[in-house]
Amino acid sequence: MxxxxxxxxxxxxxxxxxxxxxxxxxxxxxxxxxxxxxxxxxxxxxxxxxxxxxxxxxxxxxxxxxxxxxxxxxxxxxxxxxxxxxxxxxxxxxxxxxxxxxxxxxxxxxxxxxxxxxLESPKWLMDKNKKEEAIKVMEKICRFNKIPYDTVRAEIETYLSSQSDIKTQNMKFYHIFKxxxxxxxxxxxxxxxxxxxxxxxxxxxxxxxxxxxxxxxxxxxxxxxxxxxxxxxxxxxxxxxxxxxxxxxxxxxxxxxxxxxxxxxxxxxxxxxxxxxxxxxxxxxxxxxxxxxxxxxxxxxxxxxxxxxxxxxxxxxxxxxxxxxxxxxxxxxxxxxxxxxxxxxxxxxLPETRGLTLPSTLEESHHVRFLDRVSAISTIDDRQPPNSSQAKPSNIQ
Known part of the structure; x- marks a missing residue:
């Protein structure tokens, strides 16, 4: 409880x-x-x-x-x-x-x-739709870290507008088994x-x-x-x-x-x-x-x-x-x-979660496995040399 x-x-x-x-x-x-x-x-x-x-x-x-x-x-x-x-x-x-x-x-x-x-967790404030309190917290954090905070309000409003009220509210623990x-x-x-x-x-x-x-x-x-x-x-x-x-x-x-x-x-x-x-x-x-x-x-x-x-x-x-x-x-x-x-x-x-942002909804966390696979594929792609098809083959006599 x-x-x-x-x-x-x-x-x-x-x-x-x-x-x-x-x-x-x-x-x-x-x-x-x-x-x-x-x-x-x-x-x-x-x-x-x-x-x-x-x-x-x-x-x-x-x-x-x-x-x-x-x-x-x-x-x-x-x-x-x-x-x-x-x-x-x-x-x-x-x-x-x-x-x-x-x-x-x-x-x-x-x-x-x-x-x-x-201060209260800004992540919790945003997911509880307490926009003004979240903005104040984030602005204080920015001022403490001496970074610009002019865009904080716009970024939080964009984040909140992208979240579905149905998905982020009235959710119980047992919904995890969905x-x-x-x-x-x-x-x-x-x-x-x-x-x-x-x-x-x-x-x-x-x-x-x-x-x-x-x-x-x-x-x-x-x-x-x-x-x-x-x-x-x-x-x-x-x-x-x-x-x-x-x-x-x-x-x-x-x-x-x-x-x-x-x-x-x-x-x-x-x-x-x-x-x-x-x-x-x-x-x-x-x-x-x-x-x-x-x-x-x-x-x-x-x-x-x-x-x-x-x-x-x-x-x-x-x-x-x-x-x-x-x-x-x-x-x-x-x-x-x-x-x-x-x-x-x-x-x-278990999926790997390194480098992933904290999920806000069940749908976002449901895609952690998918993102884990995409990250692994991207890592492999990044290791491939550019223009590999034109690379001179080595160790071939």
């Missing part, structure tokens, strides 16, 4: 409200007298967290241009990695759970002021979200069981996650979303298989932990790409609700991850590895 609200009331407002829910719920958790109330409050804290992640991510990506989407997406995840590293330090200093809960909840209240510091291509893309993305959630959090717990040094492992894991995030900045735009996602999923599975085949008695013992951390870094990097993929594959008017359902699949995977870790170490590692290898295989079913 909260993801549908994100579309109806905008990204910025819901982001601020969710941050307020996180802070208040987190503070109440520290003083709850009963277990039932604890679970009830934790539910709202988790709901606020899920809404803030989706709204904040969609807002950030819709603000930037096509070439900068991977960079912005990666830096958002790097901030999350820094929080993971800081979490280990806070938990090391504050061993009392209530003090720890307050320490991570009270500062979140300051995120609410973002509502008064940022096209087979959308159904296929959503099904593949749902599995990838599920695997990323299950394997990332499952392997994180798996690493914690490998050695008793929980705080140290958390810091090392967070550092490797940041390394993987920085690598994705330079790779995902150069080679595309699909090849990079396929590679990271494949490497994640291979590294976990290495953990399986390296004996527990192998010395030095940190070798198995290192490969598990490498695998977890690949899972997290895959998370970065699938988040970006989800934004680029689906249209604006159902983007938030679609990402919400996909995030739900990820959270189901996060719930299953600890259950898998209840199995033997070998069975758990094999499950994580095989799930990732299957994910790498089914990425062949």
């Amino acid at each position: 909260k993801y549908i609200i994100v579309f109806r009331y905008g990204r910025l407002m819901i982001y601020a409200v969710c941050q307020l829910i996180i802070s208040l719920s987190g503070c109440i958790v520290a003083i709850t007298p009963t277990f039932l109330l604890f679970c009830f409050t934790r539910f709202f804290e988790g709901a606020g967290s899920g809404g803030a992640i989706v709204a904040g991510y969609v807002l950030s990506v819709e603000f930037c241009g096509t070439d900068y989407r991977p960079t912005v997406s990666t830096f958002l995840h790097i901030a999350s990695n820094l929080g993971l590293v800081a979490l280990a330090g806070i938990s090391y200093v504050l061993r009392n759970c209530d003090q720890f809960q307050l320490a991570v909840s009270v500062p979140v209240i300051f995120c609410v002021i973002i509502k008064f510091l940022l 096209y087979k291509s959308h159904t296929k893309n959503f099904s593949v993305m749902a599995y990838l979200y599920f695997v990323c959630g299950m394997c990332y959090y499952g392997v994180s717990q798996f690493i914690g069981k490998m050695t008793p040094k929980v705080h140290k492992n958390t810091v090392i894991n967070g550092a490797l996650l940041m390394l993987g995030s920085f690598v994705s900045i330079f790779v995902v735009n150069r080679f595309g979303r699909r090849p990079f996602l396929r590679t990271t999923m494949f490497l994640a599975g291979v590294f976990m298989l290495i953990v399986v085949f390296v004996p527990v008695t192998f010395k030095p013992s940190w070798v198995r932990t290192m490969f598990a951390c490498f695998s977890n870094s690949c899972y997290y990097t895959s998370f970065i790409v699938v988040f970006l993929y989800g934004v680029e594959l689906f249209p604006t008017n159902i983007r938030s609700s679609t990402l919400g359902v996909l995030s739900l699949m990820s959270r189901i995977g996060q719930v299953i991850g600890p259950q898998i870790n209840a199995l033997s170490n070998t069975a758990a590692a094999c499950t994580f590895a095989i799930s990732a290898l299957i994910g790498a295989l089914i990425t062949f079913l």
Whole structure:
């Protein structure tokens, strides 16, 4: 429900409200007298967290241009990695759970002021036919970047006139199944979200069981996650979303298989932990790409609700991850590895979205596969030498 609200009331407002829910719920958790109330409050804290992640991510990506989407997406995840590293330090200093809960909840209240510091997504404003507000936002962006903004109004009016009111309004999530291509893309993305959630959090717990040094492992894991995030900045735009996602999923599975085949008695013992951390870094990097993929594959008017359902699949995977870790170490590692290898295989079913503008309607996103093929053909044509028919044949005696 909260993801549908994100579309109806905008990204910025819901982001601020969710941050307020996180802070208040987190503070109440520290003083709850009963277990039932604890679970009830934790539910709202988790709901606020899920809404803030989706709204904040969609807002950030819709603000930037096509070439900068991977960079912005990666830096958002790097901030999350820094929080993971800081979490280990806070938990090391504050061993009392209530003090720890307050320490991570009270500062979140300051995120609410973002509502008064940022602008609403111009993409959302235009697709909601809020023309004047969209024009003001785009003019402010142009002034900040010191570029001419005389044609902003004309360009937005041209864009709005080209959009059909029937196509861009009154659209529900289930309309995504109107096209087979959308159904296929959503099904593949749902599995990838599920695997990323299950394997990332499952392997994180798996690493914690490998050695008793929980705080140290958390810091090392967070550092490797940041390394993987920085690598994705330079790779995902150069080679595309699909090849990079396929590679990271494949490497994640291979590294976990290495953990399986390296004996527990192998010395030095940190070798198995290192490969598990490498695998977890690949899972997290895959998370970065699938988040970006989800934004680029689906249209604006159902983007938030679609990402919400996909995030739900990820959270189901996060719930299953600890259950898998209840199995033997070998069975758990094999499950994580095989799930990732299957994910790498089914990425062949997804279209490439590099260089494409964010779709506004189902019809536009339906043509992503077609545009992907046209782009590939154009790339091949561009590589052909000019006047190839007149080129002198070489290596012919």
